[in-house]
Amino acid sequence: MDREEDDEEYEYGTPTIPARTAFRRFWPLTRGLRRWLLLVWACTVLAALAETEAILVFGDLTDNALQKGSLAAFWGPAAKWLAVAVVGAVVAYAGNSLAAWVTERFVMRLREHVFDHVQQLPPHFFQRHRQGDLLSRLTSDVEAIETMVVSGLVGAASAVFSALFYAAAAFWLRWDLAAATFVLAPLFWLAARRFSGSIKDVSRDGRVADGAITSVVEESLSNIVLTQAYDRRDAERRRLGEEANAWFRASVRSTRLNEAYQQLVAVIETVCVLAVIGIGAWEISTGRMTLGQLLAFSAFLGYLYPPVRGLAQLGLTVTAATAGAERLIEILDVRPSVADPRHAAVTGRPDGAVEVRDVSFTYPGADTVALRDLSFTVAPGELVIVTGPSGAGKSTVSKLLLRFYDPDAGDVLLDGVPVRDLPLARLREYVTLLPQETLVLHDTVRANIACGRPGASDHAIEEAARAADAHDFIVRLPDGYDTRVDPNSARLSGGQLQRLAIARAILRDSPVLVLDEPTTGLDAMAARRVVKPLRRLMAGRTTIMITHDLNLAPDADRILVVDRGRIVETGRHEELLARGGAYARLHRSQNNAVMDTGELRMPLFVEQRPAAEQAQPVHLYEAHGTWQEPAYRYEQAAHEQAAHDQYAHDLYAQDQYAHDLYAHSAVPVTLDDGRPLFRDEAPWPGI
Numbered sequence: 001m002d003r004e005e006d007d008e009e010y011e012y013g014t015p016t017i018p019a020r021t022a023f024r025r026f027w028p029l030t031r032g033l034r035r036w037l038l039l040v041w042a043c044t045v046l047a048a049l050a051e052t053e054a055i056l057v058f059g060d061l062t063d064n065a066l067q068k069g070s071l072a073a074f075w076g077p078a079a080k081w082l083a084v085a086v087v088g089a090v091v092a093y094a095g096n097s098l099a100a101w102v103t104e105r106f107v108m109r110l111r112e113h114v115f116d117h118v119q120q121l122p123p124h125f126f127q128r129h130r131q132g133d134l135l136s137r138l139t140s141d142v143e144a145i146e147t148m149v150v151s152g153l154v155g156a157a158s159a160v161f162s163a164l165f166y167a168a169a170a171f172w173l174r175w176d177l178a179a180a181t182f183v184l185a186p187l188f189w190l191a192a193r194r195f196s197g198s199i200k201d202v203s204r205d206g207r208v209a210d211g212a213i214t215s216v217v218e219e220s221l222s223n224i225v226l227t228q229a230y231d232r233r234d235a236e237r238r239r240l241g242e243e244a245n246a247w248f249r250a251s252v253r254s255t256r257l258n259e260a261y262q263q264l265v266a267v268i269e270t271v272c273v274l275a276v277i278g279i280g281a282w283e284i285s286t287g288r289m290t291l292g293q294l295l296a297f298s299a300f301l302g303y304l305y306p307p308v309r310g311l312a313q314l315g316l317t318v319t320a321a322t323a324g325a326e327r328l329i330e331i332l333d334v335r336p337s338v339a340d341p342r343h344a345a346v347t348g349r350p351d352g353a354v355e356v357r358d359v360s361f362t363y364p365g366a367d368t369v370a371l372r373d374l375s376f377t378v379a380p381g382e383l384v385i386v387t388g389p390s391g392a393g394k395s396t397v398s399k400l401l402l403r404f405y406d407p408d409a410g411d412v413l414l415d416g417v418p419v420r421d422l423p424l425a426r427l428r429e430y431v432t433l434l435p436q437e438t439l440v441l442h443d444t445v446r447a448n449i450a451c452g453r454p455g456a457s458d459h460a461i462e463e464a465a466r467a468a469d470a471h472d473f474i475v476r477l478p479d480g481y482d483t484r485v486d487p488n489s490a491r492l493s494g495g496q497l498q499r500l501a502i503a504r505a506i507l508r509d510s511p512v513l514v515l516d517e518p519t520t521g522l523d524a525m526a527a528r529r530v531v532k533p534l535r536r537l538m539a540g541r542t543t544i545m546i547t548h549d550l551n552l553a554p555d556a557d558r559i560l561v562v563d564r565g566r567i568v569e570t571g572r573h574e575e576l577l578a579r580g581g582a583y584a585r586l587h588r589s590q591n592n593a594v595m596d597t598g599e600l601r602m603p604l605f606v607e608q609r610p611a612a613e614q615a616q617p618v619h620l621y622e623a624h625g626t627w628q629e630p631a632y633r634y635e636q637a638a639h640e641q642a643a644h645d646q647y648a649h650d651l652y653a654q655d656q657y658a659h660d661l662y663a664h665s666a667v668p669v670t671l672d673d674g675r676p677l678f679r680d681e682a683p684w685p686g687i
C-alpha cells in the first residue's frame, strides 16, 4: 500500500466536491432499481397529464356553465373532471408508494455498502475517527445521499414534467400571455443560485456538528463511571454544550437561509401573477380573451410555480446533501490495509508452523518503526511467549500474524505459505486471536460461544464451555445459555468473560492461537482460574502468547523478549534467568511489583524518614477551592504533610491491628520468599 497516499486519507477536513461528482459516485448503487424508477417517472407523467386535463376542464366549466349559468353544461365536464381526478389520484398513489419503496431499498443498499466497507478497515482507522462521528455518517449522511440520488432524481423528473405540461398548456391557451410571464422565470434561477453556496456551507457545518454531538454523547455514556466518580458532569455538559452550540448556530442559520429564499420566491411569484392579471384584464377589455380562459391560464401558472419552485429548491436540497456525500466519500476512499489475494494458495488445514521472517513494520501515519527485522519460528504445537516492555511491539506481532496489516518488509508464513497468499477468511479460521479486551456480542451466551464456529451444535457449545470452566457459572445465570449479555454487561466478571472467550476459541479449534495478554486486567484469583482452561485450549496447538505476566513463562518452549521492535533475547525461562539480561530484569521487576503493592499497606509512620522525603500527597486545591501556583503548592504540601503524618500516627496508634502486627518489630512480617504478608492473604489452594 502506498504509505504517503494513505497518510493523506487521515487528514481531517472533508473534500469539497461538486454535486455532479457525488451523484455519479453513488448512481451505480441504483442498479436493479432503475426500471422501477422509470415506472415512478411514468406515473409522475400520467399524474401531471391528468392535472393538466383537469385545469382545461375547469376553464371549460367556467366559460360554459358558470358564466352562462347553465346547469346542463355542467354535468359533462364535471363527469370528465371527476374521472380525470380519480385516474390522477390512483396513478399518484401508485407512483409515490413505488418511489418510497425504491428510496428505502436504495438507503438499505447504500448503508450495507458503507458498513461492509467500514468493517474491512484497519484497526488504526477506528482509533483515529471518533465513533460518534462514524455513526452519524452511517445514519444521517446515508439518508442525505438518498435525497440526492433517488428522491432528488424522482423529484426533479416529476417537477420537470409537470412544469413542461403546464407551460405547454399555458402556451396553447395564450402564447403571447405565456411568453410575457415566462420572461420573469430566470428570476427564480437567480434566487436559487444566490443561496446555494451558503446553504451548502451551513449544512456541512450542521453535519459535522451532528457527528460531534453523537460522539460526545457516545463517549460520555461509555465513560459514565469516570464521569460520576470524578463528578465530571459539568465538564461533560460543557463539552456537549460546545458542540450543541455549533449545531444550534448551523441549524438556525440554515432555517434562516431557507426561509429567506422561500419568501424571495413568493415575492417573485406575486410579481408574475400581477403581470398575468394586468395583461389579462387588458385582453378581456379588448374582447380577445374570455374570463374562463384567464382563470384557466392563472390556474396553470398557479400549478406551474410549485414545480418550478420545487426544481430550484431541489437544487438547494441536493447541494445540502452533497455535504453528507462528501463525508461518506471520505470514508469510502479509505482503502482496507489488506485484501484477499488475487490467486489464493490452495492449502488444507495447516499443521501450525509459524514463521516470521525479517519483518519490519511502521503503522500508517506513524513516525516510529513498530517492528524492525523481526524473525522467529514456532514449530507446530509449541508455546512461544513474546514479552517485553510496554510499547515494544508485542501486540503489533499479533496484528501481523492475523494479517490486519501486511509488513512493509519481510514475510509472515503459515506452514511455509506467506499469509498474504491465503484467503483472509481461511487465515483467520486457522489462526485464532484471543484479544487483550474480551469481545462480547450483544446476544446470548450460547451465541457468544457459537460465534467461534457458526452452526456448532448445542452439545459442542456445552463441551467447549465445560473445557473452559465456564459451564458452571453459565448454568447459574438466570436463563443459562440463553442469558443475553452485552459488552458492558455487569452480569459477568472479567474472569468469566475471559473463560467465555476461551470457550469460543476452543470451539473454533484452529491449529494456531495468538493470545494477547490473556490474564491482563484480571485480579490474581481470576487470572489463576483462567490458567487451566487456557492450558486445555493450548494443548496440541501452536501458541504465541503475548504477555507481561511471566507466571506461564516456565512452561514455554521459547521466550522472545522484544524491545523497541526488535528481539533482544530468546531462550527458555531458566536459560534467560541465568543469563541475567533483559528477561531477568523483566522477571525481577514483575516480582518487585508485588513488593510495591505490599508497601501500600505499610503504615507510613514505621519509616522514620523526614516528612519532606516521604511520598507526598500533593494537594492541588486549597480549602477555598482556588488553584495555587506550583512553587507555593509544593512548599505548602510539605508543611501540610508534617501535620498529616502526625495525624496518621495518632490514628494508627489507636489501631489495635497495627499495634499487634508492628508493636514488637520495626520490620513488617514477611513471607518466606521475602514478600510482605498481606493482612487478608489466604494461601492459594492451587488449581
Ligand SMILES: Nc1ncnc2c1ncn2[C@@H]1O[C@H](COP(=O)(O)OP(=O)(O)OP(=O)(O)O)[C@@H](O)[C@H]1O
Binding pocket: 123, 124, 127, 363, 364, 365, 366, 368, 369, 370, 388, 389, 390, 391, 392, 393, 394, 395, 396, 397
Ligand atoms: N495504531 C497505531 N498507530 C501508530 N502507532 C501505533 C499504533 N498502534 C501501536 N503503535 C505504536 O507501535 C509501537 C508498538 O505498539 P504495540 O501495541 O505493539 O506495543 P506493545 O508491546 O503491545 O505494548 P503494550 O504492552 O503496552 O500493549 C508503539 O510505539 C505504539 O505507540
